[in-house]
Amino acid sequence: MYRYDSYDTQLVAERVSQFRGQVARRLDGSLSEDEFRPLRLLNGLYLQLHAYMLRVAIPYGTLSSDQMRMLAHIARRYDKGYGHFTTRQNIQFNWTKLEDAPDILMDLAKVEMHAIQTSGNTIRNTTADPFAGVAADEIEDPRITCEIIRQWSTLHPEFSFLPRKFKIAVTGARQDRAAVKVHDIGLAMRRNETGDVGYEVMVGGGQGRTPMIAKTIRDFLPKEHLLSYLEAILRVYNLAGRRDNKYKARIKILVHETGVASFRDQVEAEWLALRGTGPDLDPAEVARIAAFFEPPAYEPVDPTGYRAMLFEDRAFADWVKANVAPHKQTGYAIASISLKPEGEAPGDATADQMDAVARLADRFSLGEIRVTHEQNLVLPHLRESDLYELWQGLRAHGLATANIGLIGDIIACPGLDYCGLATTRSIPVAQRISRLFANLDRQHDIGELRLKISGCINACGHHHVGHIGILGVDRKGEEYYQITLGGRADEDAAIGKIIGPAFASEDVVDAVETIVHTYLGLRRDGERFVDTYERVGRPPFKEALYDAR
Amino acid sequence: MTQHIVTANLLGKGQVVYLTWDGGWSEQVAESFIGSGEEENSWLLGIATRAAEARIVVDPYLIEVTERNGAAWPVQHRERIRATGPTVAYAPPEPRGTLRRVA
Numbered sequence: 001m002y003r004y005d006s007y008d009t010q011l012v013a014e015r016v017s018q019f020r021g022q023v024a025r026r027l028d029g030s031l032s033e034d035e036f037r038p039l040r041l042l043n044g045l046y047l048q049l050h051a052y053m054l055r056v057a058i059p060y061g062t063l064s065s066d067q068m069r070m071l072a073h074i075a076r077r078y079d080k081g082y083g084h085f086t087t088r089q090n091i092q093f094n095w096t097k098l099e100d101a102p103d104i105l106m107d108l109a110k111v112e113m114h115a116i117q118t119s120g121n122t123i124r125n126t127t128a129d130p131f132a133g134v135a136a137d138e139i140e141d142p143r144i145t146c147e148i149i150r151q152w153s154t155l156h157p158e159f160s161f162l163p164r165k166f167k168i169a170v171t172g173a174r175q176d177r178a179a180v181k182v183h184d185i186g187l188a189m190r191r192n193e194t195g196d197v198g199y200e201v202m203v204g205g206g207q208g209r210t211p212m213i214a215k216t217i218r219d220f221l222p223k224e225h226l227l228s229y230l231e232a233i234l235r236v237y238n239l240a241g242r243r244d245n246k247y248k249a250r251i252k253i254l255v256h257e258t259g260v261a262s263f264r265d266q267v268e269a270e271w272l273a274l275r276g277t278g279p280d281l282d283p284a285e286v287a288r289i290a291a292f293f294e295p296p297a298y299e300p301v302d303p304t305g306y307r308a309m310l311f312e313d314r315a316f317a318d319w320v321k322a323n324v325a326p327h328k329q330t331g332y333a334i335a336s337i338s339l340k341p342e343g344e345a346p347g348d349a350t351a352d353q354m355d356a357v358a359r360l361a362d363r364f365s366l367g368e369i370r371v372t373h374e375q376n377l378v379l380p381h382l383r384e385s386d387l388y389e390l391w392q393g394l395r396a397h398g399l400a401t402a403n404i405g406l407i408g409d410i411i412a413c414p415g416l417d418y419c420g421l422a423t424t425r426s427i428p429v430a431q432r433i434s435r436l437f438a439n440l441d442r443q444h445d446i447g448e449l450r451l452k453i454s455g456c457i458n459a460c461g462h463h464h465v466g467h468i469g470i471l472g473v474d475r476k477g478e479e480y481y482q483i484t485l486g487g488r489a490d491e492d493a494a495i496g497k498i499i500g501p502a503f504a505s506e507d508v509v510d511a512v513e514t515i516v517h518t519y520l521g522l523r524r525d526g527e528r529f530v531d532t533y534e535r536v537g538r539p540p541f542k543e544a545l546y547d548a549r
Numbered sequence: 550m551t552q553h554i555v556t557a558n559l560l561g562k563g564q565v566v567y568l569t570w571d572g573g574w575s576e577q578v579a580e581s582f583i584g585s586g587e588e589e590n591s592w593l594l595g596i597a598t599r600a601a602e603a604r605i606v607v608d609p610y611l612i613e614v615t616e617r618n619g620a621a622w623p624v625q626h627r628e629r630i631r632a633t634g635p636t637v638a639y640a641p642p643e644p645r646g647t648l649r650r651v652a
Binding site: 026027028029033047049050051052095096097098099345416417418423425427428431474477478479 | 558625627630631634
């Protein structure tokens with residue numbers, strides 16, 4: 001894992017000190033709310049529906065066990081004993097107090113964390129494949145790229161007041177687990193014909209009220225030109241992006257209105273003008289950063305692994321089937337920890353659960369944890385022979401739900417239960433669906449099905465890219481839910497299509513049941529939900545949902 | 550005639566509060582002072598604005614209410630959730646109103 005150098009330490013410490021002074025001046029009246037609001041937002045502190053919410057950055061979703069323990073401490077001491085892991089690999093604390101915020105930030109700084117640029121029209125936390133560095137299908141660890149971007153973008157003076165917020169995602173694997181095509185910039189590592197590693201650069205993806213899939217503007221960018229190319233994109237956007245209408249201010253609108261070819265030409269011209277003759281970054285500095293992400297010294301493993309237990313314990317076998325992924329190192333495995341137990345709020349974890357994950361990470365995963373954009377956690381360095389014991393440890397804390405990628409593994413934004421922007425609730429809908437499909441045998445029989453729920457058109461719950469997407473809409477004070485089908489956030493990313501008129505709250509769960517039932521009646525051997533949908537299209541689902549009404 | 554109350558958040562602690570009949574603030578929406586008509590609403594908002602200037606509360610605003618059992622009850626779904634807390638539980642819910650008068 002990356003460790004702060006003296007610059008990082010000084011920068012974060014100074015920011016805590018500055019914010020402490022700003023809070024003091026707000027509380028003594030030296031600053032008005034209008035003056036203070038942008039300052040607190042620069043530090044990730046929002047005033048939400050019920051209280052102040054603090055959003056803490058988890059760079060590219062990588063956490064140490066000590067950092068997780070600190071998050072547990074913050075949840076316990078300053079909040080109500082829990083936190084909410086978000087779709088941007090961050091964590092939010094929903095019940096913080098303004099007067100405590102400087103102390104929280106100071107505690108975070110002790111473990112090399114902060115809340116800088118988790119709000120505002122800045123470059124936000126760069127997200128990555130949660131299996132980075134360990135995925136069997138990886139070309140190269142994307143976290144080196146992410147860390148370079150983090151250092152470059154943190155308090156970058158030219159990009160601190162962009163037309164709108166800006167999100168970058170990076171994957172180093174063929175399978176896209178980072179949803180790069182629905183980000184402002186998506187970087188996917190590729191090899192060219194000579195075997196060199198570089199990036200496919202995609203621009204203009206996003207969700208919200210105008211969902212778009214990112215367009216490729218460069219098939220292959222040599223790694224050494226990463227920063228100058230990003231700077232060229234950001235410069236074009238910063239100058240030409242709209243500032244008159246926040247709903248049209250994201251780069252996706254600029255790319256759409258300019259046209260991909262023209263936008264590409266502008267970026268390439270800017271890049272030509274600003275790039276030097278050599279690499280953007282001193283190779284020694286790149287090597288210094290890369291050294292933090294060197295693979296650990298994996299120890300020899302017990303070749304018998306865990307397979308005998310698969311036959312002895314059915315629940316364990318189900319968990320392995322759904323939650324364990326191949327590791328690049330023989331004898332090792334990657335395990336996802338579902339934060340979607342039956343009937344609970346997706347992405348929430350109690351302080352005790354966070355401490356338990358930290359302990360298990362120390363014992364089994366070299367002290368390392370990942371956060372996924374699907375609101376789960378990952379232990380990336382597991383001996384296969386430890387899996388059974390790990391599973392027992394997770395189960396003792398309600399963390400062994402065997403539903404990763406299944407219909408119970410629902411993404412849901414906080415919705416109107418917490419969020420000041422939401423117009424409808426999303427968590428209760430997720431809970432009802434979770435309970436309806438509580439039977440894990442049934443979930444496994446249904447197979448991979450990504451269900452995502454947003455409580456408003458801002459789409460923080462990623463409904464546009466759910467195989468089944470649910471969007472809450474307010475109609476004269478009543479909650480209705482619009483369903484989309486066929487979205488996906490993987491390497492074949494697509495925006496879901498609205499299936500028909502919205503459903504009343506009391507009917508939406510039955511509608512999901514009807515969709516699943518229809519799929520099961522239509523699927524062929526080996527088909528996932530999305531495969532069947534892409535083969536048959538909307539008509540049979542629409543017919544099943546609306547003809548009987 | 551529509552009825553309104555004033556709500557805000559406490560500046561330092563952030564919790565949701567309502568303006569009461571004596572110019573104080575309570576966590577209980579039922580204890581809020583109900584205003585009718587433009588003149589009363591303006592008067593209520595003036596008191597709240599002064600409380601904001603005095604750094605007791607932040608971002609005060611009017612919300613429409615009806616009377617339920619003689620007390621104010623928000624008309625909008627959003628404000629009902631804001632008054633009663635999230636409709637979902639995770640951590641043990643903190644009892645509201647144990648500290649009834651908060652400012």
